[in-house]
Amino acid sequence: MTSVTYAYVPHHRQKEFEALGWEYEADLGLPHCVYSSLYRWTGEGEPEYPKIEIEIRKREDGAEP
DSSP: OOOOOEEEEEGGGHHHHHHTTEEEEEEOOTTGGGTEEEEEEOSSSSOOOOOOOOOOOOOTTSOOO
């Protein structure tokens, strides 16, 4: 059995997904097409996803974020 994996990809991250082997599948229609598209994994094995950089800063009042 072959499984297909889809991802909801924001327009500003499309090149990151394409570089890993994802392929544009469809426009999602309004309102979603304003900011995202549907992509399908076309690479080998498990899907790869771009890394997300997150900066965690301490709050000014010293409390944990």
